[in-house]
Structures are given as C-alpha cells and as structure tokens.
Amino acid sequence: MSTALAQTAHDVGSRALHWLHAHRQAGALDGPDLAGDMKAYTALLETALAASLVLRDGASGGEQCALAHELLDFAWAQLKDGTLLYERLLRQPLATDAVEGYAHFARVGYRHTGMERLITHFAATGTARTVEYVPNRRLAIAIANALRVTGHDQGADDWERLTRATWLGSTPQPWHLDWMTGYAITHTVFHLTDGPTSGQRPASGTWWANC
Amino acid sequence: MITERSRAAHCASAELLASRALEALKGAGGSTIVASLLQEAAGADGTTGATGLVTATGAVRLLGADALAPYVLTGQTPAPEEWAAVRLTLAALPPAAPPRGPEPPWIRAWIDWGLVTLLARLAPGTPQASPPMPSGPPHCDSTVPRHHSATRTPQGGSGEGWVPWALRMGQLASLALPGLDTPVHEAARSGAEALARGATRSLLRRDFVTAARVTRWLAWLAADNVALALDPALLVEDIALRGGGNRCLLDVEICHHMLGLEGV
Known part of the structure; x- marks a missing residue:
C-alpha cells in the first residue's frame, strides 16, 4: 500500500472510530434482554468487531486504542458481561451470531465462563460445522472467526475446504455474479484476511473484480 | 438531420x-x-x-x-x-x-x-x-483508471482505461474475422484481459448486444491461440441463450464458426 493510501485509510479509520465512540450511547439496548431490540444487538456486535480490529492491527496510536477499549467495555456491559450472548446460544444452539459476536470480545481478552463451556459443547456436537449456511458465513463461524478465536477450529485443512466452497475460492465464469454474491465476496475477503493464513489468497485470478 | x-x-x-x-x-x-x-x-x-x-x-x-x-x-x-x-x-x-x-x-x-x-x-x-489503412486504436492502459479516456486518439498520447477501450473494440467488431490482421487486431492481442472484462461487464448489465460485439474479439483471439481469462465457448453460449436480435445472433454464429462450434 502506498504511503498516501495508508494515510487516507488511517484518517478514515480514525474518524470512524471517533464517531462510533462519540455516539455509542445511541447504540444502547432498549430493554432488559435482546428479544425486543435485535437491531441494537447487531449494532453492538458490529461496534465490538470494529474496535477489536483496531486492537488486532496494533498499528493504532494510544488514543485510538483507548477509544477502542472504551467501546468494547461499553458493548460488553450492554451484553451484561456476555450473559446475554450466553442466554441466546443456550436457548438457540443454531444462533451462531452469538458465537461470532463473542469472538470479537474473546480475541481481546473478554471472557465469559458459561459461554466458553457452551461453545466447547457446540463444537463437540458438530453443530458449528454443519449449520446450513452459505459458504462465506461458514468461514466466519468455523475458521477465521469464532471457533478459531475460542480454540475450537480444525486447522488449515478446514480453512482450505471452506475457502474452496466460496465463490471467490472457486471463481466460476464471472458473468452470472449478482449483488448478493458480490456482497458475499466482500465478506469472504474479510474473513480470509482476518484468518490464520491471512497472507494467502485464493489461487484463481480475480481479473473481473471491478467489472 | x-x-x-x-x-x-x-x-x-x-x-x-x-x-x-x-x-x-x-x-x-x-x-x-x-x-x-x-x-x-x-x-x-x-x-x-x-x-x-x-x-x-x-x-x-x-x-x-x-x-x-x-x-x-x-x-x-x-x-x-x-x-x-x-x-x-x-x-x-x-x-x-x-x-x-x-x-x-x-x-x-x-x-x-x-x-x-x-x-x-x-x-x-x-x-x-x-485500401489505405486507418491508424490503429489507442492502447489499453492497465495503469490508468478504468474509465479514463485517451488524451489524444488515435495518433498517440496516454493510453485508455479498459471500459471505453473495450467498448470501442466492440464498435470495431466487424473486423474480427479470420484472415484479417491489422493494428486493431494487434491491439486486441495485447488487450485480451480488457476484452474479457468488457464482455463480462456488458453481460452483468444484461447488454447482450455489446457483449456479443466484444466477444467477437475473444473468439478471434481464441482462434489465434491467445490464452483467455474466461471460457469463450461458455461466454458465447450464455449470449446465445439470453441475448436476442439478429445482429446479436449473427455475432453469436460468427463466434461459433471461429471457435469451431458451428452447428451448435
């Protein structure tokens, strides 16, 4: 990445982080649990994801890291220190969003004992690997994200297999691509670059990427 | 008028x-x-x-x-x-x-x-x-933004982004026939990826007429043993299935002949 591009990326990221921090109270849950406010729940997890990436990259200054920690503290408190995630997964074992959301916190040191036990069980039953999701979502759950962060992934072979199952991993003839698949590709890229082998890319060409 | x-x-x-x-x-x-x-x-x-x-x-x-x-x-x-x-x-x-x-x-x-x-x-x-041959097209330049117009055409100047370049090649598609080989064909050889992009872009927008025109060049290149980023036979088949109009279907049939798929 050129220096100018890196500077632009840094400026945009910094402004976004400040905005999220300044407006964090607007993302508070409305009510004692998740049931009545799934939109706020989603927003809290996305906020936690953004903040966890600031800390993951390790390229941010002290001020930004402090903002990121405060955002994570806020979201974690809203989720009652993880208890709301635990209750959601306990009642709905196929609600993988709770595992995915938990990973954002777990990777930077927030842990919930009940959730850890539940995820171990969730992985042992095979549920996590067989939920009937589209391939890029599977990548999110199994490898790049939730199970890996919590220590339950099955290694590089799984990563290969799951990558090949995505559109980006197999690159068929490109002209049937639709909007949703394009959206899926952005997620595949995100999960692959967030994963254990983030330096690797799918072997096939992506010459069609900006058609 | x-x-x-x-x-x-x-x-x-x-x-x-x-x-x-x-x-x-x-x-x-x-x-x-x-x-x-x-x-x-x-x-x-x-x-x-x-x-x-x-x-x-x-x-x-x-x-x-x-x-x-x-x-x-x-x-x-x-x-x-x-x-x-x-x-x-x-x-x-x-x-x-x-x-x-x-x-x-x-x-x-x-x-x-x-x-x-x-x-x-x-x-x-x-x-x-x-007959006297007109001068060749501007070259396709992979380092400029994809919509970039060539500054001076056709005598020189900077190269052109692949979007307008591929569209122009589509307008020149009647030259994509066996036995013709001119500076335009030479430009097609060096712009094979841009042509693949142009055809894909048109198909994604359901512009089958333009897709068929650009695909003529890809079929010509395949017949000329140039390696392509996509499968020209599948591309032509897609246009044959979804496109319409006699000019579009004529392009399809000419492509079939150039790819050795006549009678398909």
Whole structure:
C-alpha cells in the first residue's frame, strides 16, 4: 500500500472510530434482554468487531486504542458481561451470531465462563460445522472467526475446504455474479484476511473484480 | 438531420440484413445476401422504393464486413450480382479517406476498410490493391483508471482505461474475422484481459448486444491461440441463450464458426 493510501485509510479509520465512540450511547439496548431490540444487538456486535480490529492491527496510536477499549467495555456491559450472548446460544444452539459476536470480545481478552463451556459443547456436537449456511458465513463461524478465536477450529485443512466452497475460492465464469454474491465476496475477503493464513489468497485470478 | 423514424428504418434494415447473413451462415440462405436486400428494398413502389434503397445501402455500410462474413467463414460463393450490389453501396456512399481527426469518423473508416478489403479478396475482378489503412486504436492502459479516456486518439498520447477501450473494440467488431490482421487486431492481442472484462461487464448489465460485439474479439483471439481469462465457448453460449436480435445472433454464429462450434 502506498504511503498516501495508508494515510487516507488511517484518517478514515480514525474518524470512524471517533464517531462510533462519540455516539455509542445511541447504540444502547432498549430493554432488559435482546428479544425486543435485535437491531441494537447487531449494532453492538458490529461496534465490538470494529474496535477489536483496531486492537488486532496494533498499528493504532494510544488514543485510538483507548477509544477502542472504551467501546468494547461499553458493548460488553450492554451484553451484561456476555450473559446475554450466553442466554441466546443456550436457548438457540443454531444462533451462531452469538458465537461470532463473542469472538470479537474473546480475541481481546473478554471472557465469559458459561459461554466458553457452551461453545466447547457446540463444537463437540458438530453443530458449528454443519449449520446450513452459505459458504462465506461458514468461514466466519468455523475458521477465521469464532471457533478459531475460542480454540475450537480444525486447522488449515478446514480453512482450505471452506475457502474452496466460496465463490471467490472457486471463481466460476464471472458473468452470472449478482449483488448478493458480490456482497458475499466482500465478506469472504474479510474473513480470509482476518484468518490464520491471512497472507494467502485464493489461487484463481480475480481479473473481473471491478467489472 | 437523422430523425427517429429514419434511425428506426436503418435499424430495421440492418436487422433484416443480419438475418440474411445468419441464414447464409446456417446454410439456409439464398444465393445472395446484400443483393437480395437491395432488390427487396427497391421492389417497393415509388418514393418508398427509393427511400428503402437508400436505407438498405446504409444498412450494408452499418454491418460492414459482417454482411460478407458467411462467404469468409463457409467458403460459399454467391451469385455474381452479389458483388455488384456491394459495389453499388460503396459507390452510393464513397468511403472517405482515413481521417486524422476525431474518433467517430475514424471508427467509420475502419468499418469501411473491412468491407472494401473483403470485397477485394472475395470478388473476382476487383483490383487487389489494399485500401489505405486507418491508424490503429489507442492502447489499453492497465495503469490508468478504468474509465479514463485517451488524451489524444488515435495518433498517440496516454493510453485508455479498459471500459471505453473495450467498448470501442466492440464498435470495431466487424473486423474480427479470420484472415484479417491489422493494428486493431494487434491491439486486441495485447488487450485480451480488457476484452474479457468488457464482455463480462456488458453481460452483468444484461447488454447482450455489446457483449456479443466484444466477444467477437475473444473468439478471434481464441482462434489465434491467445490464452483467455474466461471460457469463450461458455461466454458465447450464455449470449446465445439470453441475448436476442439478429445482429446479436449473427455475432453469436460468427463466434461459433471461429471457435469451431458451428452447428451448435
């Protein structure tokens, strides 16, 4: 990445982080649990994801890291220190969003004992690997994200297999691509670059990427 | 001034001519393509007949070398009046000398060049001297933004982004026939990926007509053993299945011949 591009990326990221921090109270849950406010729940997890990436990259200054920690503290408190995630997964074992959301916190040191036990069980039953999701979502759950962060992934072979199952991993003839698949590709890229082998890319060409 | 009505008449006549060429390519046509179009147009009464003849003449020039593609691709020999008919259309609207100026007349000059060149090769008794060749297109530049226009065309200047470059190659698609090899074809060789992108972009937007035109170059390149980023046979099949209109289907059929898939 050129220096100018890196500077632009840094400026945009910094402004976004400040905005999220300044407006964090607007993302508070409305009510004692998740049931009545799934939109706020989603927003809290996305906020936690953004903040966890600031800390993951390790390229941010002290001020930004402090903002990121405060955002994570806020979201974690809203989720009652993880208890709301635990209750959601306990009642709905196929609600993988709770595992995915938990990973954002777990990777930077927030842990919930009940959730850890539940995820171990969730992985042992095979549920996590067989939920009937589209391939890029599977990548999110199994490898790049939730199970890996919590220590339950099955290694590089799984990563290969799951990558090949995505559109980006197999690159068929490109002209049937639709909007949703394009959206899926952005997620595949995100999960692959967030994963254990983030330096690797799918072997096939992506010459069609900006058609 | 070109009125909407006149434009519609030219398009209809070009579609009719394309259907004649399509039939000839499939071995189901008569003994001529251009001559039968002109005869039918002139056959109408009075003013309508005269106007129809002018329109049909324009249609031949619109299709350019595509009108004669069946003779190139199948080796059929038409009835002698075919060549007289093509010469008539060239005499009625003489091709201008290759221009140096703005682009549209330059594209026009290349399309004319293709028609005149094929006539000279195919028709007995035509002077073999090649007509003067217009200059080549600007080169496709992978380092500029994809919509970037070449600063000066066609004599030089900076290269061009792949979007306008591929569209222009589509406008020049009647040159994408076996046996022709010019600076435009050389540009196609060095822009194979840009052509793959251009065809994909048009298909994603369901613009099958443009996709078919750009795909002509990909089929030509495949026949020339140039490695492609996509599968040209599948690309042509997709356009055949989803596209429509005789000019589009003529492109499909010409591609089939160039890929060795005739009769598909």
